Amino acid sequence: MNDLPRGYWCECWTQNLDRDQRPALHASFDAYSAAQADRWIAVALRTISPALDAAASEQAWQWLYEGRVETRRALLRAERCSVMVDQAGTRITWTVRPVTFLPLAHRENVELPTCAYDFKPHATD
Template sequence: MTNPPEPPALLATFDAHDATQALNWIAVTLHTIRGALDQPATEAASAWLHEGRDACRLTLQRGDPYLVTITHATTRITWTIHPVLYLPQATHRTTSITKCRTSPNPDTQR
């Protein structure tokens, strides 16, 4: 009797500011784990590091998502990269925001 496979699990997220930062994060992670992978997974990681990054970058520049998947024995590791357009929130530390007046406007007093 074999155990049923475990469902996929989200182990971490990373908010990259651009495609280059996302690609670098995956590259660093692949370099870090490559020594512990079996031969087929090591070859797949090396192939992506040497040839897959350009295809990934072009896909992201078109605005499409991209998956990087490495399978080691019975474990599948997938990185999902998808462009997200958003406006960062303004904070008092990074943006000059006008303070509210503490005294009444002299022009409106009569």
């Protein structure tokens, strides 16, 4: 069996802390290196930092200057990481976790197996 590609699954979630709402997924990204994963977070933080209040901006820049190195080290040890910024009652959380990527079958100019046509969608109410 061939070696499956390893990488990192990155997500960005927000949660309204004032209303105690469930977190909502806003973005996801598949990274193939620790550097690519932490760069995804860094680009997002640099992009939004001018719009953040002073405390949230401080959280963002603290991670960019100090926390980023520890995040990269943890990713290289294949550990899950997260970065959080609280802005006006909303928590923004970026998570990164190590994964094994499974390749998908390429379907262009390829006939599907006959069993693919055996499944019919169910009628809805």
